[in-house]
Structure formats: C-alpha cells, structure tokens
Amino acid sequence: MKCKEIQEVLLTDYLDGMMNEQNRREAEAHLSSCVYCKEFMEIAMESTVEPFKNAPKLSLSHEKIWQRIKEEIISEEKTAAGAGFLSELASSFKNIFAVRMALASAIVAVIVVAAVVFLNPVGQNQTVKNTTPDESIQYLASIIDELSSTTTEEEEGYGTEIEKYFL
Amino acid sequence: MSEISGDIVNKAAKGDIKAFESIYREYFEFVANVVLRIVKHTDDAEDVAQEVFMTIYRNLKTFRGESALKTWIYRIAINTAINHAKKLSREFRQILEHGNDKAVAHSPPEDEDAIKNQENKKMIARLLDALNPDQRACIVLRNLEGLSYQEIAENLNIPINTVRSRIKRAREAMMSLSIPRYTLS
Numbered sequence: 001m002k003c004k005e006i007q008e009v010l011l012t013d014y015l016d017g018m019m020n021e022q023n024r025r026e027a028e029a030h031l032s033s034c035v036y037c038k039e040f041m042e043i044a045m046e047s048t049v050e051p052f053k054n055a056p057k058l059s060l061s062h063e064k065i066w067q068r069i070k071e072e073i074i075s076e077e078k079t080a081a082g083a084g085f086l087s088e089l090a091s092s093f094k095n096i097f098a099v100r101m102a103l104a105s106a107i108v109a110v111i112v113v114a115a116v117v118f119l120n121p122v123g124q125n126q127t128v129k130n131t132t133p134d135e136s137i138q139y140l141a142s143i144i145d146e147l148s149s150t151t152t153e154e155e156e157g158y159g160t161e162i163e164k165y166f167l
Numbered sequence: 168m169s170e171i172s173g174d175i176v177n178k179a180a181k182g183d184i185k186a187f188e189s190i191y192r193e194y195f196e197f198v199a200n201v202v203l204r205i206v207k208h209t210d211d212a213e214d215v216a217q218e219v220f221m222t223i224y225r226n227l228k229t230f231r232g233e234s235a236l237k238t239w240i241y242r243i244a245i246n247t248a249i250n251h252a253k254k255l256s257r258e259f260r261q262i263l264e265h266g267n268d269k270a271v272a273h274s275p276p277e278d279e280d281a282i283k284n285q286e287n288k289k290m291i292a293r294l295l296d297a298l299n300p301d302q303r304a305c306i307v308l309r310n311l312e313g314l315s316y317q318e319i320a321e322n323l324n325i326p327i328n329t330v331r332s333r334i335k336r337a338r339e340a341m342m343s344l345s346i347p348r349y350t351l352s
Binding site: 008011012013015016018043044046047048049051052054055056057058059060061062064065066068069070072073077 | 187191195202203204209212213216217220221284287288290291309310311316331334335337
C-alpha cells in the first residue's frame, strides 16, 4: 500500500475498527515501517476521534417540548374536528336539496299526469286511445264549443213572462 | 434503549396521546442530542425536535414496520435536522456558534471536572462547526452515537461508500483545523 492509500483507509475503517483482519495487518505493517504515516495516524486519532470519546449527551428541555407537541396535536385535532363538522353540514344541505328536488319532480310529474288525464278522460262511452297533441287540442275545443252552445241556448231564455217584461 | 411494542405504536397511530408520549419519552434523548449537534442553536433545535415528533405522530399510521421503529425515527430526526441546517446555510445565517453554552449547561461550572467538561464541549462544537450538515450528521452518528457505517447508511438512506467518503472528508477537515499541514492532497 502507498502512503496516500493507507492514509485514506486510516481516516475511516482503521480508526473506526472496521477493517478485516488481513487489511488491518497490512496497514499495521505499513505503519510500523513509515514514520510519516504513523504520525498521521496519531494526529488523526487525537484530533478527530479522541475529543468525541466520553462526550456528554446534549439535551433539550424534555417537558417544555412535550407541552408544545401536545398543544399542537390538540390544536390539529380541533381543526380536523371543525373541518369534519363543516363537511357534515355541507353533506346535510346536499341531502336536503336532493330530497326537495325529488319532491318537486314528483309534484311536477303528478301535475303532468293530471293534465293528461283531464285532457284525455277515460270512461263512460269513450274508449282509451292514443291521441296526438293536436287531437287533444281539437277535443278541448269541441268541449268548449259544446259548453258555449249550451250557454247560448240558456241565454235565449226560458220564454217566461218576466223575461219578456224586462226585455 | 428498548423497542416500543407494536400495541403502543398502533394506539399512538390511532391518536392515543398517552401511547405517543411513551414513544416520545423513549426516543427524546437521541432526537435531542442529534438535532442539537447538527442544528447547533437551542431555539432552532427545540423547533426541529418538535417538528420531528409531529412528523412521527402524523405519519405513524403509514408506518408499516418494514424497518424497525428506531431506524424510522432516527431517519426522520436526522433528515429533518440536516434539512434545517442546510436551509440555515442557504439563508446565510450564522449557525456556527462556538461553545453553545446555553444548550449544554444548566448551571455554571464550579469544579475542575466541570471546567474540563465545558472545554470538551467547546472543542466538539468547534470541530463540528468545520463540517457541512451531511458530514456533521455522519460524524455525530459515528463518533457520538456509535452507529456502524451500515447503520448510518440505512438511517440516511445512502450507500455505505458515501458514508465512508463523508467521514473521510469530515476527518480531513477536522485535522486541517487542528494542524493545517495534515491534509490529504
């Protein structure tokens, strides 16, 4: 191994004790014969590994942070609950609107059926038959004519004396 | 550090705050130490620690146990801290504060051991200050948390040779800080 290669390995696997047996022996053989690399290894150990040994753990305020987390969770749950209520409300409005629409549709349908039945009555001496709109209109016009002709007859009077008196 | 049971994880995932508190208490020390080492400022570190646990809380229902809960939490903590440190770097904020006494000392040092301890903390802070957030995370996990290269790779979701490379560059930077003539060319 050349000095540069050994120094790269020293900074990682060797210092961290992660070399396999064969590579470690090779590195140590080089270190025992190269003063420069041996000094490099000692400096590396002293300046990059030793200071971290027995280093105390740093910590933050355990309770303070937990209180903040708890508050944030509660706040998020309230927001979520509020959003849920609004969503339910919107859903209820939707349902009411749908029911009203269905009711209105049903009423319109009843009116249409009633109109059709009125315009095309079934019973007495008439038979059920399919009619076109034009036929319905003609039928309606004939009823009106009949009614108006009856009225004319009535208007012609009953031939009583009192009528004659007023006329 | 013992593993939290699956039952507690399930309860916490369903919004049981007591169960989530158990998870918080189990992993707080690791999260606090790593976040504070990477982020540096106490106020920022508190915000990041809170963000880490809120991320855990919100995503517990998606945790499928493909990795250990510990690995999953470590990954969230480290990545959140690194992202925060990078964001601070981008905003040109002064994140490298020598000493960080506010974070590490709750009372002034009174005896020789305490003074030595304080100096050691300052030395570590100075060494970590010389590194970028990615290198800092690798050194914190290796030198302070004792994780293997493989574990670091899993936690950071990067190849093991990237871990090796970051550690090498980090140590070169720390060596040149101590003794400028010791740099690999």
